[in-house]
Amino acid sequence: MIANTPLIPVLTTIDTVRSVVRERRGTVALVPTMGALHGGHLALVEQALNHADTVVVSIFVNPLQFGAGEDLDTYPQKLEADRDALAPLQSRLDATDPVTARIVVFAPPVAEMYPDGQEITRVTAPAVGALFEGASRPGHFDGMLTVVAKLLAIATPHVVVFGQKDAQQVFLVERMIRDLNIPVRVLTHPTVRDDNGLAKSSRNQNLSEGERRSALALHTALSAAASESLNGPPAMRAAGHNALEQDSLVRLDYLEIVNPQDFLPVADDHRGPALVIVAARVGATRLIDNEPVVVGAPY
Numbered sequence: 112m113i114a115n116t117p118l119i120p121v122l123t124t125i126d127t128v129r130s131v132v133r134e135r136r137g138t139v140a141l142v143p144t145m146g147a148l149h150g151g152h153l154a155l156v157e158q159a160l161n162h163a164d165t166v167v168v169s170i171f172v173n174p175l176q177f178g179a180g181e182d183l184d185t186y187p188q189k190l191e192a193d194r195d196a197l198a199p200l201q202s203r204l205d206a207t208d209p210v211t212a213r214i215v216v217f218a219p220p221v222a223e224m225y226p227d228g229q230e231i232t233r234v235t236a237p238a239v240g241a242l243f244e245g246a247s248r249p250g251h252f253d254g255m256l257t258v259v260a261k262l263l264a265i266a267t268p269h270v271v272v273f274g275q276k277d278a279q280q281v282f283l284v285e286r287m288i289r290d291l292n293i294p295v296r297v298l299t300h301p302t303v304r305d306d307n308g309l310a311k312s313s314r315n316q317n318l319s320e321g322e323r324r325s326a327l328a329l330h331t332a333l334s335a336a337a338s339e340s341l342n343g344p345p346a347m348r349a350a351g352h353n354a355l356e357q358d359s360l361v362r363l364d365y366l367e368i369v370n371p372q373d374f375l376p377v378a379d380d381h382r383g384p385a386l387v388i389v390a391a392r393v394g395a396t397r398l399i400d401n402e403p404v405v406v407g408a409p410y
């Protein structure tokens with residue numbers, strides 16, 4: 112099925128994605144998303160447009176990566192608004208005919224992706240997939256990797272684009288692509304933030320006014336940790352924790368300094384590239400963020 116709006120064709124079946132990709136000349140980029148698109152997603156789409164002729168934006172809230180009691184049922188779903196958000200990018204390209212449109216959305220129903228339910232073959236993340244996000248969300252990364260593997264098999268892109276905001280996700284996707292010899296190039300895009308520093312996230316829509324103010328504590332904590340980069344990991348951890356303890360609405364899940372090479376916590380005497388990662392609950396909403404630093408160098 113191809114439902115045409117003036118600017119953004121929305122494909123809902125795997126077969127139509129395959130035939131659109133087959134019929135087109137040139138390169139294809141895939142931008143996997145769960146929808147409720149914001150400026151962070153749009154930056155990924157712009158980057159994809161710079162690297163491929165056709166950009167497939169998948170919009171799929173993947174039940175496989177949500178655990179019992181998580182926010183699958185309240186996750187924002189706004190396909191019409193998402194089309195509207197993408198339309199200005201398409202119209203700028205002077206290619207608004209659905210047949211030649213450079214941006215197409217793939218928004219399959221759950222039954223299209225999982226016709227046999229959840230009793231399916233899955234990708235298993237390596238051990239680091241059980242840390243941090245994986246510790247708080249058991250099975251999350253297996254579900255995420257499984258749907259990314261499916262989307263790559265469906266769209267067969269030359270390039271796939273991910274946001275650095277989900278740093279552990281990017282790390283694991285790059286590992287999967289290497290481990291399973293999947294022929295695709297991974298591009299990453301830096302985290303896009305609101306003017307006040309809050310990382311853009313679809314889940315921000317679920318924050319009240321007050322919670323939105325409290326959510327800034329994540330960015331404040333990352334900055335506090337990063338500003339101690341000359342003093343080493345223990346000082347960075349202490350500064351980050353201290354910043355998060357200032358707001359009673361924020362419940363810390365983890366704040367850690369990890370090595371980008373293996374995504375494991377760095378030793379106290381670590382020097383060189385590192386990533387400060389943080390996850391916290393603000394009211395009922397769980398948020399994550401991270402900041403790259405060089406330990407031993409001024410921030």
Ligand code: AMP
Nearest residue numbers: 144145146151273274276277302303311
């Ligand atoms: P999601 O819809 O949350 O699954 O995210 C889809 C893609 O957008 C992932 O690659 C995310 O890392 C990326 N993304 C989400 N938020 C941001 C942001 N604020 N900046 C950059 N990329 C983002």
